[in-house]
Amino acid sequence: MNKNNIDNYQKQENMAETMEAQLYQWLKTDKAGDYVYEDKIEEEDGITYIKFTDGSQVNAELLGEYVIKVDSEDDGFEIKEEIIHDMTKAKLQDGGEIEVPGIMHGQRKVTMVKKPGGKRKKPTKPQNPVVNHEKTAVKEELSKLVSDPVIILLEKAKKEKHTYDIELNVDAISKQLFGVVKDTFDDGEEKALDYIVSLIDMDKLKEQLKEKLKEVYNGEGNDTPV
Numbered sequence: 001m002n003k004n005n006i007d008n009y010q011k012q013e014n015m016a017e018t019m020e021a022q023l024y025q026w027l028k029t030d031k032a033g034d035y036v037y038e039d040k041i042e043e044e045d046g047i048t049y050i051k052f053t054d055g056s057q058v059n060a061e062l063l064g065e066y067v068i069k070v071d072s073e074d075d076g077f078e079i080k081e082e083i084i085h086d087m088t089k090a091k092l093q094d095g096g097e098i099e100v101p102g103i104m105h106g107q108r109k110v111t112m113v114k115k116p117g118g119k120r121k122k123p124t125k126p127q128n129p130v131v132n133h134e135k136t137a138v139k140e141e142l143s144k145l146v147s148d149p150v151i152i153l154l155e156k157a158k159k160e161k162h163t164y165d166i167e168l169n170v171d172a173i174s175k176q177l178f179g180v181v182k183d184t185f186d187d188g189e190e191k192a193l194d195y196i197v198s199l200i201d202m203d204k205l206k207e208q209l210k211e212k213l214k215e216v217y218n219g220e221g222n223d224t225p226v
Helices: 003-019 132-143 149-156 175-184 188-198 202-217
Strands: 023-026 035-044 047-052 057-059 067-070 077-083 087-091 097-101 108-114
Antiparallel strands (some): 023 067, 035 047, 047 057, 077 108, 087 097
16 A cells, blocks of 8 residues: 555544544533533543543543533533522511522522434534544543442542541621521521522532642641541
8 A cells, every 4th residue: 555545544534533523512510501522531630531622621520410422412401591589488576577589599590401312413523633543442431430440449448537627718698697687587597507508619619628638648738647
């Protein structure tokens, strides 16, 4: 096979691989609902990332939670957002009633409706075509995360209880308002606390805890596990 034939063959092979690029749909973050094509999969600092042709990426462990594989843009979910209007009536200590916002009032509600699915559409050409010999191996690895020796080792290891101090940024109300609610409404204290807790971004909390654990296990903190 001469050089020209080899070059043509390689080009055809790369084009065929490009057309087989896996399509994903984002389910969370501000990209929720967007469709993206897989570009490549890389490991950085022990974490495997799925990188997409639009420049975004996701931790491979979040596959199925933050992103899902789909066959076409007719597959996946239709994602709708709305602001919750939740007004409730509360009893005053003098026996009267007042209408106040409920715990979820004003918060964003995301609803996902499954699409019927459809014929796979040809993907837009990735910026960096996926290398064929890596693609198969990586896909098998992602589909068998439960077989990861690291995960198996951690699952089998004996767990220990540790207490860590982390800084938590909370959108709280003033002490004056809290006192008014507590003294004015039945169960005002509990309802106010439930409302404040409902505002905590659990994803950010997990990231803060992750950073704290990184410091602890790298010996940068004062409470390193023994």
